[in-house]
Amino acid sequence: MAGRDAVLAELKQITDPASGQDIVAAGLVRALTVEHGAVRFVLEIDPARAQAMEPLRAEAEARVSALEGISTVSALMTAHSQKAPPDLKPARKAEPQGPQPVPGIARIIAIASGKGGVGKSTVAANLACALAAEGRRVGLLDADVYGPSQPRMLGVSGRPASPDGKTILPLRNHGVTMMSMGLMTNEDQAVVWRGPMLMGALQQMMMQVQWGALDVLLVDLPPGTGDVQLTLTQKFAVDGAIIVSTPQDVALLDARKGIDMFKQLKTPILGMIENMSTHICSNCGHEEHVFGHGGVASEAEKLGVPLLSEIPLHLDIRIASDGGAPIVVAKPDSAQAAGFRHVARNLIAKGLA
Numbered sequence: 352m353a354g355r356d357a358v359l360a361e362l363k364q365i366t367d368p369a370s371g372q373d374i375v376a377a378g379l380v381r382a383l384t385v386e387h388g389a390v391r392f393v394l395e396i397d398p399a400r401a402q403a404m405e406p407l408r409a410e411a412e413a414r415v416s417a418l419e420g421i422s423t424v425s426a427l428m429t430a431h432s433q434k435a436p437p438d439l440k441p442a443r444k445a446e447p448q449g450p451q452p453v454p455g456i457a458r459i460i461a462i463a464s465g466k467g468g469v470g471k472s473t474v475a476a477n478l479a480c481a482l483a484a485e486g487r488r489v490g491l492l493d494a495d496v497y498g499p500s501q502p503r504m505l506g507v508s509g510r511p512a513s514p515d516g517k518t519i520l521p522l523r524n525h526g527v528t529m530m531s532m533g534l535m536t537n538e539d540q541a542v543v544w545r546g547p548m549l550m551g552a553l554q555q556m557m558m559q560v561q562w563g564a565l566d567v568l569l570v571d572l573p574p575g576t577g578d579v580q581l582t583l584t585q586k587f588a589v590d591g592a593i594i595v596s597t598p599q600d601v602a603l604l605d606a607r608k609g610i611d612m613f614k615q616l617k618t619p620i621l622g623m624i625e626n627m628s629t630h631i632c633s634n635c636g637h638e639e640h641v642f643g644h645g646g647v648a649s650e651a652e653k654l655g656v657p658l659l660s661e662i663p664l665h666l667d668i669r670i671a672s673d674g675g676a677p678i679v680v681a682k683p684d685s686a687q688a689a690g691f692r693h694v695a696r697n698l699i700a701k702g703l704a
């Protein structure tokens with residue numbers, strides 16, 4: 352009894368007039384089944400040629416019927432699909448999502464420290480105000496969720512509004528547009544921030560806050576090398592990081608870790624700032640090196656990064672911050688403000704802010 356091969360061999364005797372090939376080679380024969388002498392197949396043809404192809408269909412049926420042991424033959428004509436088969440391959444290879452710029456924000460500078468309490472927020476607040484005083488459009492994002500201090504330092508209170516439920520209106524004082532991640536939670540609510548939550552909150556702060564057009568956004572990071580640092584540098588085009596440290600060995604050790612992390616993440620280190628460099632007595636002006644002196648300078652040299660400034664430990668700096676007007680605003684011409692203003696001018700001169 353003729354099997355599938357014999358049927359195909361018979362069909363190959365018929366020529367497709369359109370292509371000049373036999374109808375099997377031309378791909379017209381589809382869905383061929385041969386079961387107990389019953390043969391079924393489909394001739395898939397261009398619908399415009401349906402009538403012209405009827406004799407060919409009849410011939411195919413007749414030829415196969417004539418084979419030994421074949422009892423029934425059913426040859427149907429179907430129009431081949433006009434639509435191209437779905438392309439299951441993605442149109443483009445998924446591009447790795449590298450750091451993205453934030454629309455409207457020309458530059459992003461991270462203010463970081465390896466260790467808590469070294470004055471990173473004080474530096475961020477003063478730098479922001481000093482840059483604003485130089486006429487720059489400055490934003491300050493307080494991403495230190497564990498100890499948000501910018502609202503107090505910049506003297507802003509109240510909660511940011513979100514009139515449409517999508518965008519967040521930032522707060523503003525001393526010419527600085529400010530938003531704090533700490534303001535997104537209830538003050539009396541102790542929040543345990545988990546990695547994904549932090550990442551989501553940071554993205555929201557960067558993209559949904561109505562920063563307006565900014566020359567520079569300073570990001571006051573939490574101390575250390577954690578999820579916020581990673582998310583910021585991996586998702587957003589950070590132009591550089593400033594590392595704040597006190598001259599103590601322990602602070603320097605942690606600062607080194609921070610610098611290593613930024614280097615690995617390919618974020619340029621703009622420089623280090625030594626804070627609480629020397630203590631200047633507010634009564635007699637006597638200068639004392641409470642935490643040692645020059646440690647950051649020698650570390651910066653070792654690491655090949657600039658030392659941007661040495662900020663003294665001075666009561667006025669703390670009082671000004673606690674009072675909601677950083678020293679560069681409260682006493683812009685004081686020696687204590689000079690270091691911050693110098694850094695701000697330097698950043699502007701280098702086109703970094």
Ligand SMILES: Nc1ncnc2c1ncn2[C@@H]1O[C@H](COP(=O)(O)OP(=O)(O)OP(=O)(O)O)[C@@H](O)[C@H]1O
Nearest residue numbers: 467468469470471472473498663664665668669672
């Ligand atoms: N140069 C300075 N002179 C006097 N006081 C300072 C100086 N720098 C910081 N302080 C004070 O030290 C305290 C800690 O500073 P700040 O909050 O800026 O540190 P931080 O590194 O941001 O801390 P955290 O990591 O906890 O956020 C504040 O009370 C601040 O006013």
